[in-house]
Amino acid sequence: MAAKSAPKSSAPLIVPGQLTLRTINGRNGRFNVGRLVTAIGEFAVKDAELEQYPEGKYDGEFHIRFIYPKAYPTAGGMRFEIRANLDGMTLSGLDRLSKDEARSFATQEVDPLDEDVAQPSATPAVKPAADPVQASADPLIDTTPFGVDxxxxxxxxxxxxxxxxxxxxxxxxxxxxxxxxxxxxxxxxxxxxxxxxxxxxxxxxxxxxxxxxxxxxxx
Incomplete structure (x- = not known):
């Protein structure tokens, strides 16, 4: 049966589970990929929030915003996985990965940063906020944009x-x-x-x- 995307909801589903993070060295540097195991299923997790955490197994409660299927190209063809998008989490424990657990991740994981770059934007590009913050050489002229500290x-x-x-x-x-x-x-x-x-x-x-x-x- 084909997996269906869960409808987005203002109230995320909160489930206990274990999140396994694997740190991989890619062409953009180090990045994390995650696998979340819960009573309702096993999901890949590649939220930006996970970039901060060291490799390991985390126990806790996870706020799942929505679930969706994802296919992306690999060296040998296409890979398909079911992903969970998190709205938050409460972590209570951390254990190190065993060698077998580390090997269980795909040998050629795609860096989420490359996915972000490849994904077309639905809105017109906006110039980064930091770029226009230019201070005038004249101390009497204030060129600071409204709302910027x-x-x-x-x-x-x-x-x-x-x-x-x-x-x-x-x-x-x-x-x-x-x-x-x-x-x-x-x-x-x-x-x-x-x-x-x-x-x-x-x-x-x-x-x-x-x-x-x-x-x-x-x-």
Missing amino acids: APSATVAASGGPDSDDAALFGLLWPLGDSMKLDSTIDRRTLRAQIARLGELGYALDFKSQQWNRPEQQAA
Whole structure:
């Protein structure tokens, strides 16, 4: 029987289960693919939210927004899978993957970033918000767009030591002791934020789903 897509609903289905994440090195760098096992079925999960988490098996409750079939090309032809799109999750435990569990994933997984790029957009392209934030050389002329935090925009345009981080993190800048990343942004930008947080000494607390400075985790 052909699988049918579940209708989208404002109230997600909440089910207990186990999410297995595998980290793969691809041409765009490291990326995560997931497999969610629940009482209602087994699903592939490739949400951007999962980019933040280390490889392993996570127990918890998962908010499934909708389920849909997905086919994509591989080196040997086409691959078909049933995917679950998550609206959130509450994680309670983490175990390492065994070698057999790691091998159970396809040897040629497609990077979700490549899928995002290949998927045609239904709306006209919008110029990235960070691009037009240009500060005038004249301090008496304010060219900051309405709704943009002026201090961050000024730092980003100043060429100072923090300018790259201010542009990368946007409204999250300056970074606090604890923060939660927005997984709805462009996946490539999200990966860059994750990598930079690691360089700055932050670590992810998977239970709270927040990035914390080491001293915050020890508290």
